[in-house]
Amino acid sequence: MSQDPRPSPRHKPVSLFVTCIIDMIYPGTGISVVEILEHLGVEVRFPMAQTCCGQPAYNAGAQADAKAVAKQFLNAFEGAEVIVTPSGSCASMVRHFYPDLFKDDPEWRDRAAWAADITWEFTEYLVDGLGVTDLGAKLPPTKVALHNSCHGYRMLNLRSQVATLARNVEGVTVNTLDGSDQCCGFGGLFAVKMPEISSAMLKEKVEHIEDADADIILTGDASCLTQMNGGLSRKGSDRRTMHIADFLAQGLDKD
Numbered sequence: 001m002s003q004d005p006r007p008s009p010r011h012k013p014v015s016l017f018v019t020c021i022i023d024m025i026y027p028g029t030g031i032s033v034v035e036i037l038e039h040l041g042v043e044v045r046f047p048m049a050q051t052c053c054g055q056p057a058y059n060a061g062a063q064a065d066a067k068a069v070a071k072q073f074l075n076a077f078e079g080a081e082v083i084v085t086p087s088g089s090c091a092s093m094v095r096h097f098y099p100d101l102f103k104d105d106p107e108w109r110d111r112a113a114w115a116a117d118i119t120w121e122f123t124e125y126l127v128d129g130l131g132v133t134d135l136g137a138k139l140p141p142t143k144v145a146l147h148n149s150c151h152g153y154r155m156l157n158l159r160s161q162v163a164t165l166a167r168n169v170e171g172v173t174v175n176t177l178d179g180s181d182q183c184c185g186f187g188g189l190f191a192v193k194m195p196e197i198s199s200a201m202l203k204e205k206v207e208h209i210e211d212a213d214a215d216i217i218l219t220g221d222a223s224c225l226t227q228m229n230g231g232l233s234r235k236g237s238d239r240r241t242m243h244i245a246d247f248l249a250q251g252l253d254k255d
Contacts, residue, residue, distance in 0.1 A: 006118075009084075010130060015045045015082065015084070016033060018033075018046070019090045026243065036135065036245060047076045051072055053070070058097055059189050082118050084119075084122055086122040088152020089188075092152070122244075127161040135169070135252065137170065137248055139172055143172075144166055144215065147180055149223075165248060175213045180208075185201030205228060206231040216242050217240070217242070218247055
């Protein structure tokens with residue numbers, strides 16, 4: 001990513017990168033993102049050629065495969081003015097790892113830097129990019145707590161955006177989740193390659209969720225959501241996690 005200030009995303013159409021897991025498992029979350037952006041008067045475009053950002057291959061050390069997938073992403077979003085994705089992990093792949101992936105490839109290096117500069121995680125786009133902290137949403141009295149996903153928290157500095165948006169929903173109280181910044185144990189290939197450690201991490205996360213004074217746990221990454229809800233379901237818990245986009249969208253006045 002360039003060292004210059006990032007270009008402002010205001011007053012520009014958004015090209016939505018919906019991500020693999022949302023496309024395959026949580027299409028409703030993608031719809032929620034569109035509803036919120038259109039509620040704010042933002043024009044939303046959806047490049048139909050989009051696939052994966054390439055992170056699984058990159059994390060596995062398969063650089064050639066990661067480059068092939070990343071090139072497809074760059075071609076699909078060619079001409080985009082702003083790219084928004086409801087995933088801190090996918091946003092961090094484009095923002096931090098695309099420039100590294102193509103650092104020795106003059107043909108693609110500039111395009112990677114361009115994509116890094118215009119890519120925003122969803123809550124980051126709303127709060128930091130547009131300056132929007134209150135969507136005018138309303139819900140019945142609801143207590144929530146927050147799970148900070150690793151990539152967004154540590155690589156994109158997403159510390160307060162979800163809490164700010166949730167706190168400004170009428171009827172919502174934001175409470176504390178112990179270990180909110182601890183990994184849930186998913187980590188993409190980490191959960192596959194080290195299942196015992198992943199399971200131990202998830203067990204601790206589930207215990208924290210069950211102890212929290214909250215009706216719902218909010219997160220900004222569907223992969224974490226899947227991991228935590230799987231653990232909660234297997235334990236027979238009635239607690240669940242929800243993507244922040246779905247939570248906000250259900251409080252909008254859609255009349």
